[in-house]
Every structure is written in C-alpha cells, then in structure tokens.
Amino acid sequence: MNSRNRSLLISSAVAGLVCGVALTQQQVKAATENPVASSEKVVEVQAPGSKTEADTSINDTNGLTDADANSSNSASGNEENSSTNESTEVDKNVTNSQSTKAKQQVSTKAGQGSEVIDQGTWGTSKWEYTREGDDYVLHLHEGTLGSPSDISDENCRVGVGVLQLNENFRNQLTKINIDPGVIANECSNGLFYGLTKLTSIEGLENLDTSKVYSMYSMFKDCSSLTKIDLSHFNTSIVFEYSEMFRGCTNLVSIDLSNFSTPPELGGPSTIDMFDNCISLTDLKLGALISGDAFEMFANCTSLTSLDLSKFIMPTGMTTGMFKNCSKLNHLIIGPNYTSLINTKLPIPPVGTVIPGTNKKVAAPYWVATEGYQKGQLYTSEELVSLEGRDQVTIYDWVSTDQTAKESTENKAVTRLISIHLPNGGLQNVPQSAIISRKVYTYEDGSVDYGDWTTAQWDAYEVPVFSGYKPSSKEIPAQAVTGTTVDQTVDIYYTPAKQVVTIQYLDKGKIVGTQQVSGEIGEKIKPNYEVPDGYVAVCPPSTITVNKSGNQIVKVNVKHQLVQTSELKTLTRTINLHLPNNSDQVYSQIATITRLVTEDKVTGQKTYSAWKTAKWDRFEVPKFAGYTATSAVIAAKTVTSTSKNEVIDIYYTANK
Template sequence: MNQKKSITLTTTFVGLMCGFVLTQQQAAAAATNAPDPTATSMVAPRGTATAKSAEPTQEEQSVNQQTSTQKAFTSTDTVNETVNPNQTSRTQSTGSSTTTTAEQTTTVNNNTTTSAQPPQGTATQNTATISSVNSANEITQPVSQPTTPTAPQAIKTTNSTNTASTTTDPQVETIAQGTWGTSKWEYTHQGDDYILHFHEGTFGASSQKTIKDPNSSYLQHTVGSIGASPEVFNGNWQWIEDLTQIIIDPGVKANQDSSYLFEYLNNLQKIIGLANLDTANVTNMAGMFEDYQGASLDFSHFNTANVTDMSWMFAGYQGPKLDFSHFNTANVTDMSWMFAGYQGPQLDFSHLDTSKVTDMSEMFKDCRELINLDLSHFNTAKVTNMYGMFNDCQSLTSLDLSNFNTANVTDMYDIFRDCRNLTNLNLSNWDNDNITDMSWMFYDCYSLTNLNLSNFHTTNVTDMSWMFHGCSGLTSLDLSSFNTAKVNCMESMFSGCSSLTSLDLSNFNTANVERMRFMFGYCQELTSLDLSNFDLSKIEDIDSIFISCQNLNHLILGPKTEFKYVYLPKVPNTGTRLLGTDRIIASPYWVATSGYQQGHKYTSNDLMELTGRDQVTTYDWDSKPAFTQTTETKTKVRTINLHQPNGQLKTETQTVAVSRPVTINPDGSKTYGAWTTAQW
C-alpha cells in the first residue's frame, strides 16, 4: 500500500513537472512567434532571385551533425499548434539557439533540406508541424500544406546554428520567398551574396517592366521576367541591383515563353545549375540573357529544338566567350538583334543552322570589338530583313559575304553603317531585285577603298538617301548597273565622299525623285559630274546639292536638268590653278564647250537658273594652260679645210642644230631646260 502511494506521489510529481516545463515552452514559443517589428514589406521587382547552393565543408558537416543531434534530443512527440495568421516566424527553443521564419532548415544525416512556408495572405490551413525524432541521428521531414502564393512574401529570417564549440558562417538571412508559376523560390542574403534559389516546378509567364532608376532624375530601365514578374521581384530596384547569384535546382522547367528571363540583372555574377533548366518546350528565347555580365554560361544541355525566336537573346552580353555550338536552331525564324552589343572579338557560327531564319536585322549591331566574322555557313535563302545587320561593327576589317543569298531581302537600310575599318567589300553577286530600302547602307564607312557593286540591281529601291555618306576613302564608284526608276529620295546620297574625283550618273533615272538635298555636299575633290539624264521635274527639295564642291569644274547637264534656287560654288579668280591639271582660270565663268548655246559664258548663279536647254550640254570652267611651252633652237656652223695630196685645198661647211625647252610662266617669266646634244 505504502509502495503504491509512493509510486502515485512520484507519478504526480513527474506529471506536475512535465506540465510546468510544457507551459514554459509554450510561453517561450508564443514570445518568439510575435511579429518582428523590423520586418518590412517590400515591393517585389521584376527580376528573379536565386539561392546559393554549395557542398558543405568538413567543418560544416561536423557542425550539422552536432546540430542534428541537438535537435533530435529536443522533442520525442509531434505537437500541432494553431498559428496566428499574422505571425511570420516560429521558434522552438530547446537548448540550441534557433530562430526560424518562413522556412525551417532541418539537417538529416549531414544533408540540408528546405521547406518553404506559404506567404502571408495565402489561404492555407494555419498549422505548424514540428519534426519528431525517430532515432538519435534521424529526423522526419516536416509536412507542409500546399500553397499557391500570388505575390512574394517580404520577410526577414536569420538562421544560425550554435554549439558549444562551433558556429556556421555566414548566417543566412531570408529576405523574401514565394512561388513563380509552380516553382518555389527564396531570396536570401549570405555574406557578400544575394541569392535567388528556384526549386522544382515550372516558371511563370514572361514579362517586362520599365522602372525608374532611383539614382537618376531621368533614367529608366526595362527589366525582364525575374525583375518584372509580380510573383518574383515585381520591379523592386534594390533587389534587382543586389542580386549576385541564381541557383536552379533539378526539375525546374522553363516557361514556353522564356523571353527576357534574365534580362537586366546587372550585378548577377553567376547562374548555378543552368544545365538543370529544362527548356524542351520553350519556343521563345528572345532577350533571355540580355545584358548578362557574369561568369561563363553552360549551354551544353540547353534544348533549343523548338525555339523559333532568338531575337535579342545575347544583346549587350559582356560575359566570357560564348559557346553555343550545341544549339539546335533548325526552327528559329527570328535572329534580329541576337548579338547586338556583344563585347568580344569573335563568335563561332560554324554550327548555327539559319535555314529558316527570315529576320537578321541588327543581328551584329554595335559589336564594336568584333574583328572577325566567318559567315560562310550562313544560309540566308529565306531572309527578308537585313537592315542594320553589321551596323557599328567598328573593328571589322573585312567581310566575305560571297555566299549570301539575298534574293528575298527587302530591306538593307543601315546594313554596313559605321563599319569604320572595313576596307574592301565585294557585293557583285548579290541579288537585290526585291530590295526597297538602301538608305544609310554604307554610311561612314570611311576606310572603304574598294567597293564592288558592278552587278547591283536596284529595280525596286525607293530610298537611297545617305547611302554613301562619309565614304571618304572611295576615289571612284561604278554605279552603271543601278536602276533608279522608283527612287524618290537621294538626299545626301554622296555627301562627305571627300575623295571622289568623278561620278558618272548618266544612267540615273530621277523622274520620281523628290529630295536631293545635300546630294553631293562636301565632295571637295569632285571635279567631274555627269547628270545628263537627270529629270528634276518632281523635285521638292534640292537645297545645297553642290555645297562645298569647290573643285567641281566639269558638268554635263541634260534638257530636264533644270535647277532652281541651287547654290553652285563660284568659279575661282583668274589665274587659279585647276585641281590636278596644268590649267589655270582664264576668266571667272562657266563656258558651254558643247551643246546648247555653245561658247556662251555663265556665272555659277546664271548657270543654275538657266532654262530652255534642249540638248545635253557640257559646261567647263573657262581655263587655259597654266604654262606656255616653247622650244629655243640654235644652229652652229663650222668650216673644215682639207689639204689634198695634189696640193689643192678643199673646204667643207658643217651645220648642227641644238635646242632646249622654254616654259613661259603666267607672270611672263621664262624657265629654260637643258640644251640637247648634237653630233657633227
């Protein structure tokens, strides 16, 4: 009986003590679960963030093992408690110091697993599940309810694991977490890195957003899906700027539309697990890595078999050398702007299939460091748009485009603009029958000395404005194959071609041209111009067509070449030497040397206002030879006396002529050459 009472008292005492301990634990948990007053809700930007995943070091493994043992000692039961919806963290205090919010890290046999809690505002069962111990070294995985968050949850979490002798370093601060599509993610701060970690699931839809730069009063930036998506960064500038790493777990699938996925993540240093990203169903990769500046990208497992759009894909790329040799581009139709702004000396296109591509516009625009381009494998049979394709490739010195099929191309606007070191270009085999726009085509190619356009067919071209502007290295141009019947604009077509000495445009049909403003402006070396076939009946603007053509001294004009209000430089003063000749100005006039009113003289203004010309007429500056060449001759006579054997005297007279050249200078002075030699 006494023994039973003793047992009863002991049991009662133990029960009271257990109740007391449990009450203290609940009180401590309630205190810990109070909302963190320092946690702030941040507006999520449009970019995506990734978490950093690394193999644990030996020291970390030791720490994790000790931590696991401590946690295993904490509780032997599963306790379910109702959690206040406003609470963002939950602490279970059991000897080791552990603070957890929004995610609970559990170490199992030295492996780290993460379970993300649903964001605030999500309709889920508010139940927290505490792990139970199965053995001294094993902890069961906590079970979380499925959630469908609509926006990222801005939270603050600090995870630190302490033991008597070891502390994990660095601490992990969870800034936000959420779900994009079906892929859960968390954005964390670890040491110097801000990491966005994506877990198994499918990414959400593509998006872009223009946000204001908080450091500028006027700058705005367009950010891609990770920075723009309401389910990820939602335009949060600070998160976009801070992001340094993205981690992609196995099982992550890219959205069918993955355009602008990693666009404008300026400080992103690396994408870990890019090979894990399943792109098998992707059809749109436009702008996917635009502005990327980080470490090299591993595309060895990238599946691009279904992709049709790669426009802007690597625009502004400033990372290491690109290796896309594994790309399957058999279905790609759009490669416009694909490498625009790429910062590198070379690209390898030997494996790129372009057989279905229709748009190559601005494909290499602003590739200013590109010095070599081998496009011998390019199939351009279906390409219709090549405008600006090589625009501003300032370091290119040569381009072999002999294999280009341009039969279907309609637009070549800007195609070689600002290729400032290109010296030679042979386009004689190009089929241009469908091209309508050639404006700005060779603009500022000032190193170009040889341009072969001998078979250029321009039957359907309507715009040739600024076509050769600034080609200051060209001394001649053969445009005899040009058909200009449909052209309506020739503004500044040859302006700034300062080394051109002559132009034969006698085959030009200008019946439909409305604008010729500055057409030959600043062609300072131009001396001869054949405009005999020019029809100016539809001209609306011809202002300054000959401005700064101060050496133009030979003009061939036709019956329909009537100028109005055109400034033609004045003929120089008498005695001025004609450029490249031995002639000088005889009088400051133009003279009709053939054709209409032959022999008549005109001032420059009179010639531009002349009407009634009914035939092709040649006009030249009134000039004469700069020097008069004559010859001065002298004769020498000598007498020879011959004494013959018979005693008679015979006399002979010999004559020899010598001469020397004489130049009479414009001032009347003479310059003498050397006398010739003569033999008696």
C-alpha cells in the first residue's frame, strides 16, 4: 500500500469511527426513551444504494464492542458528546432522502417560469428540484441536512450528499439555493460531490457548518464551478478536508480566509485538498492547521502566487504537496510553516519566462525578497525544509530584467461562407478576424511570445429563397483564438415543402379551407375534404405546386340536395253484417306519395304535390231471400284530403 492510500485509509477510518460512535449513542438513547415518546420517532429512509446508520456504525467501527465504542466516545471530548446529543434530538424528527422510486414525482407549475420536477425531505430539510428557464435548481429549506451515503470512488470510499436525492443531479443540476436556517450535517462528506453541471450556489453563507467535523470531498468534481466564497464557514471542529475541492477543474477563485483550526484538534488532513484545480489562480487561506498534506496543491497548474503566512504546518506527510504547480513563483510563508520534505516545489529551467512578466529565471533558486534572511538563495528543498524562520517571509524565483524589444504580431483568421444557390450559382461571404500577440526579442537573440488576443466571427443569417430550405438557418458567432484555423462553411438548399390552401366557395363566400403540401413543380392529386352539406363543382383533378409560398386554389361548391319519398296510407273498411248474424270485414288500402327535397346545408325541406290512389269498386255478396242495403260500393279516388272510411252493409229478409 502506497503512502497516499495509507493516509486516505487512516482519514476515512477516523471519520467512520466518529460517525459510528455517534450512532451508538443514539441507539442507546433510543432504547431507553419513554415508549410513548419513542412511538413518535420518524423512521429515516435511506436513498438507493446507501447504508443505514446502523450499518455505518457496524462497518466503520470494524467490529468494535459496545465497550470499545463507549471508550472511544468518552475520549473524543465534551464537544463531540454535545454534538452527538444534539444529533440524537434531531433524529426524532428526521426523515432522510427517499429513494427515487418512492419519491413523489410531480410536474406542476410552482410559479412564473418555474416547474417542480421532484421534491422531498432530507434530514429535516425540505427540498424541491425545479426547472427555471435553462437552469435546473435545487432549493434547500430550513432544517438539518441528512447524512451522506457511501459509494466506491477510485478504490476509496467517498460520501455522496445531495447527489443521492435524484439520479439526474450529476449531469443536470446547475444551481443550488440555500435558505437561512439550513444546518450542515455533522458528517458532510461529499455534500456537493459529483455535481458536474453545477455553476453556482446561492445562499452558501446561510449554511451553518458549526457542527461539521468532516468536509471530505465536499465539492469534489464540481467541474463547472468557477468561484466559491466560504469565508462564512465555521470550521472550528473540522478535522478532515481531504479532496475537498479535488477535480474542480474550472474553479478560479476560492476564499477560505475564515478557515481556522483550534490547536487542541491537532492537524486536520488536507490530502489532495486542491488536487487538479487546474484553473485556480486566486486562493485565500486562513489560519488552517494541516496534518498530512499529501499532494495538497498537486496539479494546480495555473497557480502563480500562494499566501501561506497564516498556514500552520506541523510535521506531517507532505509528499508531492506542490506537484506540477509549474507556474508557482511567489510564496509567502509564515513562522509556523515548519520543516517539510519531498514537496516537489517547482523551479523551472534558467531562461523560462516568469508568468505575467517580461522577466526570466536567472538561476534555479528561490530568493527571500522580504523578511527572514532577505536576499538569501534557496533550492526548492532548502526552502521548504528551512528551520528558524521567525517572521513572515516572501520568496520569489530568482529572475533577471532583460531588455527586450517589444513588437506586435498580427494574424488574420478567415471563415469563408459558401452559399450554393438554388439556381446553381455560388455566393462566397468571407469573414475575417484579426488577433495579435506581443513578441519580446531579447539581447541574446531569444524570443518570447505573449498570449494571442481573441476576436470573433459574427453570426451570419443565411439568405432565404422561397420554396427552398437551407442546410442551416444561421451560422453562429464563433470566438477566434490563437488555435483557430481558417475554415469554410458550406450552405446547401433543398426544395422545401410548399403549403397549398384550398378554399371552398359558395357563391363567392369561403365556407371551408384545406391545406395540402408538396414540392415546387410537383403535381398532387388532392383528397378533397369538402365541408359537410356541400358538393364540389368540377374541382381540378391535380394541382401543380408553385413556389409562391402562399398558393391558393379555389373550388366552387353547391348545396347538397337529398330527395326522399313521404308515404300516406288511407283505409276503407267494409263491414258485412250477414243474415246468419255473423260479420265479415273487408279492408281496402290506398297509398299516396310525394317527394321531399332537403338542403343539407340549411336543413330546409321542400315538398311536391301528393299523387292520388284509388279504392276499387266492391261487389256486395248476395244471399237468397235477402236484400243488401247496397248492391255495389263504387270505386273512389283517394287524395291528400281523403280520410279513412267505414261502410256497413246490412241484409234484410225478402217478404
């Protein structure tokens, strides 16, 4: 096991031990609480993949007995006992982050331009995840934040804080808003770890860190953050800062001026604290005591100046503390910065230009420009291991002011926009941007160059041709730097779908429209959608699409007329009252008709005249010895004014 992993293991074990002891106390108190009061205790729900507090206690104490845990707890001091008791009280009301599947998913408007995506409670702090324009925002409200969930990262254990609340935070969350009254968890390992799209944290000054003992990996891999002001942080009991800002590759400024450590806590670990902060140029450190500082500033390749005047560095592992800090040429060191070894403090080759100046390195040494042994030269190892420094001292690379002839070099970088016109022609639009840099020619013939300035190719709006679609509507503006090369952008046109509007006209009045589409010159056969109640009058069988962009085809329509027949039935009933006192009934049916014409647009109906029908002549049956009241019932024409008739025939005996 190498020294770095050994130190990280020790730091993690210490943090885990404290977490485990605190949980053991909470469990003991819970076991002795009044049963009624205990029944009101809220169960804490862990996020997916996280361990319960009981699991953490068991694993992190590495099998310690209760007696061992109590012994460790009593040795931790009154501050830790107080912190643990407060944690126990908070535990009565805590509900941790719920799993992604168990969370209430909502999609409602939370206000003008704000949409709630997710929400829940972490610890006792309620939170909402919203979309506000282009930003995805996490709002943390008053209460104590929940505990981290452990995951594996680079063969080590790392805490995951807000990332456990929603799986989309890693590549989506851009902003965090912290309300007054938000209290950081005692163990804030990885509180903002892995939020790669996070660009700002508003209300960071509201976060109460007075009870936090570990900030391990707190901002690790927040690769989109550019500035962090932690001057309001209370770090009075923090003993773990390892990897706190590791991988914050775009972080330019960090203010830790209020960070301090009481001497009784010894030296907190600062292993890899700023590792790979490759953009960091402005770092303010307070009266921070450091124990192990393995690769603390490693790969801070933009850092040119570092003020360690308040930094307290007792004996500890400092291997690679300044590894790859290739531009670090100005150091301010105080009397409490004691002997260090193997820090890999850089000194570049003679002749190297010192960043931000016209000076060059004259010798591979540091020089005390102010303070202890002013004017004395040191190698890098001599400087960091120097003993007896009794005052704040400034050290710089040994340099020389060479007389240099300054000139300016200009470079034109061109973007050629080639527009391939619909008619086959070609139109070229050149865009030129001029950038420049300083050139320093020294007396010895050597030449140094300053940084190229930047310029811009403006956005270009592509010409519009009716009936055609360009491959791009706009060519965006583009920054031009020293690495930008000439380029050509080709724009091509393809026939665009044209919309043809069909207007349906009833005596010149538009009663309906329909839209069809096709390419210029295309003959399309429309499926006419004539308005209800109308029929088209000689519509064109095909439509040739033109390039006007507003083609209108007019189709005349007329009212649809539907004819039906109306029937009316009339009956003449003939009742024969026979001599034998029985009855016979004859029915004569006559049906008359007329035509009904309905206008399907207006619903109006027109009627033709009724046709006539006829009841036929009826011969009354004869019976010997009897005479009927009528021998014949005459035929009769039935009209629309006719009514049903009943005729009775009686028989009387002849005398």
